[in-house]
Amino acid sequence: MAPSPDFDAYRSEFPIVREQLAFNHAGVSPTSQRAANAIREWSEDLLLHGVRYERGWEARTEATRALAARIIGAEPEEIAFVRNTGHGLGLVAEGLDWRPGDEVAVAASIEYPSNVYPWLHLRDRGVNVREIEPREGGVTPEAVAAAITPRTRLVAVSSVQFASGHRTDLEAIGALCERAGVLFCVDGIQSVGCIPVDVKKCRIHFLSADSHKWMIGVAGIGFFYVDRNVLPRVRPVLVGWRSTTDAWNFNQSHFELRPDARKFEEGSHNYAGIYALHAALGLLLEVGVDAVAARIRELLVHADAELRALGCDTGPTPEHRAGILTFLPPRGDVTALAAHLSENLVSFSLRRGRIRLSPHFYIQPAEVDRVVALVRDFSGR
Incomplete structure (x- = not known):
């Protein structure tokens, strides 16, 4: 098995990470420095x-x-x-x-x-x-x-x-x-x-x-x-x-x-x-498409576990998942949560009444934790 790439080494390709939490690759993705x-x-x-x-x-x-x-x-x-x-x-x-x-x-x-x-x-x-x-x-x-x-x-x-x-x-x-x-x-x-x-x-x-x-x-x-x-x-x-x-x-x-x-x-x-x-x-x-898919899967597994620990309703289930995780907060209006995330420079989508997160390979687990913390703060109000 080939060693996993150093995903962090590619973060310089995406200066967006200095400004936002980029979780909207299923919507409009930031592009790379190379492009x-x-x-x-x-x-x-x-x-x-x-x-x-x-x-x-x-x-x-x-x-x-x-x-x-x-x-x-x-x-x-x-x-x-x-x-x-x-x-x-x-x-x-x-x-x-x-x-x-x-x-x-x-x-x-x-x-x-x-x-x-x-x-x-x-x-x-x-x-x-x-x-x-x-x-x-x-x-x-x-x-x-x-x-x-x-x-x-x-x-x-x-x-x-x-x-x-x-x-x-x-x-x-x-x-x-x-x-x-x-x-x-x-x-x-x-x-x-x-x-x-x-x-x-x-x-x-x-x-x-x-x-x-x-x-x-x-x-x-x-x-x-x-x-x-x-x-x-x-x-x-x-x-x-x-x-x-x-x-x-x-x-x-x-x-x-x-x-x-x-x-x-x-x-x-x-x-x-x-x-x-x-x-x-x-x-x-x-980077390798298999490695990209594995990295995205790991990020979504982490996000899913942390959001469910807060009481969020998440989907889809792992066997039906690709690059998207959707969720509803345990308390509060989803539209208000969407506004809270946007105010804190999280890039995401609201689709059919659910928050949609879609990270790519260069996103770090710590950035997932920051999104989860914002959901936790909102739900604890």
């Missing part, structure tokens, strides 16, 4: 040299594509860059050849809107959205099995539920979808960068995630995975010069779509975001 430096690197190149070194921008783009593929167990040819998670999910929703009466199974009552609205938008094409009934605050294989009918074309789930923190058993659901001949689409933003993700092992056909949460990148850039076996079945909603096999030939038209996921990239790249994403993914892979 900020990467943005400056590209900006200064553009400022000082214009497009003279554009080939270097393209090389960094392809290196980033390779890192994105590596972190989820895919191939670079199966990765396209997108603006955000909803962008990738929308490419699936609008790109498949739907027929009236087709069904999409999704737990619309608990999912983040990005994994609901693209499917509801298909109603005017005769596609029905079939509800997966939530169980234990999340989506279970049993609930998915109960929702699938002979008309089901696709199952859409989040890898981790944003509000409850319930971790989805993607491997079991992927196997279930394969047996039923159903496409499997995953909103991966609450898992990529937090826990190991293997799209092949889980038989995932589509996964979309952007980088401003657990990847510790910036908003406006993410990646979209499409399994090579279903790439021909997805029609790009938008096309442009970059979608084609002769992309850099601007002297004549030769409209032939690329056979890989790059066909979904219609025009000029967000190079600043891609440079930041390259730095962010490189940092996570340097």
Whole structure:
């Protein structure tokens, strides 16, 4: 077994720790010094040299594509860059050849809107959205099995539920979808960068995630995975010069779509975001995704025990947990507690009436203790 990294050695990458208690990586994560430096690197190149070194921008783009593929167990040819998670999910929703009466199974009552609205938008094409009934605050294989009918074309789930923190058993659901001949689409933003993700092992056909949460990148850039076996079945909603096999030939038209996921990239790249994403993914892979997941798990076990000792109602249970812990105080109004934490510079989220904590690997146990102490002070009033 590899030795555990020195997590504290990475704290200098995150100057946010000098100002706040950063427990909101499931919301909007602070970025790293590396990512900020990467943005400056590209900006200064553009400022000082214009497009003279554009080939270097393209090389960094392809290196980033390779890192994105590596972190989820895919191939670079199966990765396209997108603006955000909803962008990738929308490419699936609008790109498949739907027929009236087709069904999409999704737990619309608990999912983040990005994994609901693209499917509801298909109603005017005769596609029905079939509800997966939530169980234990999340989506279970049993609930998915109960929702699938002979008309089901696709199952859409989040890898981790944003509000409850319930971790989805993607491997079991992927196997279930394969047996039923159903496409499997995953909103991966609450898992990529937090826990190991293997799209092949889980038989995932589509996964979309952007980088401003657990990847510790910036908003406006993410990646979209499409399994090579279903790439021909997805029609790009938008096309442009970059979608084609002769992309850099601007002297004549030769409209032939690329056979890989790059066909979904219609025009000029967000190079600043891609440079930041390259730095962010490189940092996570340097630390090691398994080590990151273990560290987050340890922090949440500690937080869970301390909060329960105060009488807080916590969740989800360890077997369903990824990077999120939610809780209610034993006494007092949760909104008042949220205000108390905010006043004391704790970064967190309030989701569906519960405080949501989501620390990353560079957070220290002592910082967990400081949050718990603030809850204790509030509850003792």
